[in-house]
Amino acid sequence: MSQPGVTRRQAFERRQKRRSVLIALTSTVIVIGLVVALVPQTPGWYKVKRSFFNGEVLSETFSGLLSAFVKDIQIFLWCAPCILIWGMTLAVCRSVRTPALFPLRLFAAAYTDIFRGIPVILTILLVGFGVPGLGLGRPWNSPYIWGSVALVLAYSSYVAEVFRAGIESVHESQRAGARSLGLSSAQTLQFVILPQAVRRVIPPLMNDFVSLQKDVALISLIGPIEILRQAGIDKSKYANFTPYVGAAIIFLLLTIPETRFVDHLMTRERRRTSGTAVR
């Protein structure tokens, strides 16, 4: 019998919802249960547990890892704005249609092709060891500088492509609307096209920046003692891999909230500018 005030359809939907929650819960419990029960049965579990999930080593190294992570954040913080600006510049260069600026377009296209095609780690090694090899004196031989430059070079090519996709996704009618009002093509780009393009590409852009946050650790290969390097030092000191797990946890503590925050921003923006939300 249906409850008073609840239609047959609503009752059905509620039942349906309860059922799917129940199914999701049960399957999760079973999977986790199996992992917890079976993994310790493996012959090497005892050793793995001691060398990767060692609480003692973790508590002794964690604070050191955290303070090394500050370096990663610093590198990220000065790279990110440079990447945004340079990436946007490249994207705009590639979207310019004036024949006189064709060389600029060509340069931007070649640039993105080259740096998207080289693994980040190679760019870091080549720039990080190559440029200081020119015999630059302090502070211009710092691996921080050239490691960061390498990250900016590589990531701006990804970000430029994301921006360019955003620019091209804005419908031609927007340009017509703006030009018909007498806005110049530069004003149209600045006030009409770019603001819409940037809003659209925030989610893919965030992906790139979460990747950047992680790839900062690659700079450790050319010298700086940031979290990955610190974890390596601790690993050798304790003859134990737990510091790597600690480093992974620290990365997650930052990157997961980052992505959730952007999701939140996007939802808010959508709600603000659109009339109704489709389920």
Next chain:
Amino acid sequence: MSPEMTAKISLQDVRKSFGARHVLNGINLDVKPSEVIAFIGSSGSGKSTLLRCINLLETIDDGAILLDGIDISEPGINPDPYRRRIGMVFQNFNLFPHMTVLENIALAPRKVLGQSKKEANDHARELIARLGLSDRADGYPDQLSGGQQQRVAIARSLAMNPEVMLLDEITSALDPELVGEVLDVVRELKSNGMTMLLATHEMGFAREISDRVCFLHQGQVLECAPPSEFFSQPKHERTQQFLQRVTDAGRL
């Protein structure tokens, strides 16, 4: 006086092709100040292309488009100063979705005419009030009905104080019950003496508002006459056929 001297807009043998397709095949027309011209014709007859050419959104292949006797279709000319004087309203509104109604209207006056923010906003609010949208000033286009969006688009054009308005099937994307509110605005523009060229499928409206109705067929103006004459005694056989089809479809 020569016709160029009195005409607000003069189209002289305007031609335009997209590849092998000849969309405009030599259009000749003089539009007097404060005159309202309605272009009718089937889809693909070149109405929209003609309006886009007059707004210099499309370059023409041959002929000339004169605004107050000045050839604005001259190759290599900077179109921006002339676009300011010719407003255009599109079938799909083309409002900027990331800006509020007020910002949509005030953008061009600020950036193109160099008005201060206050000046532009005050003028925009006047226009918004005139078009009955005062409670919507701070809303975004997606939060408005189609009729309201189209009125905002008209206000956005009017904010530049244009001398000529080009209306490209501005009611075609609207629900029938929203058409009226937009047409009211066009009536008001006519009573204020605005020179207008409109492409439309609303025959009743074309008859009511225009000084001359022009029938476009395969990129040519086949017939141009005051509405009373045009609808009762169409001269050209094609025009008769077109009007017959429209009547059969119950659109007249």
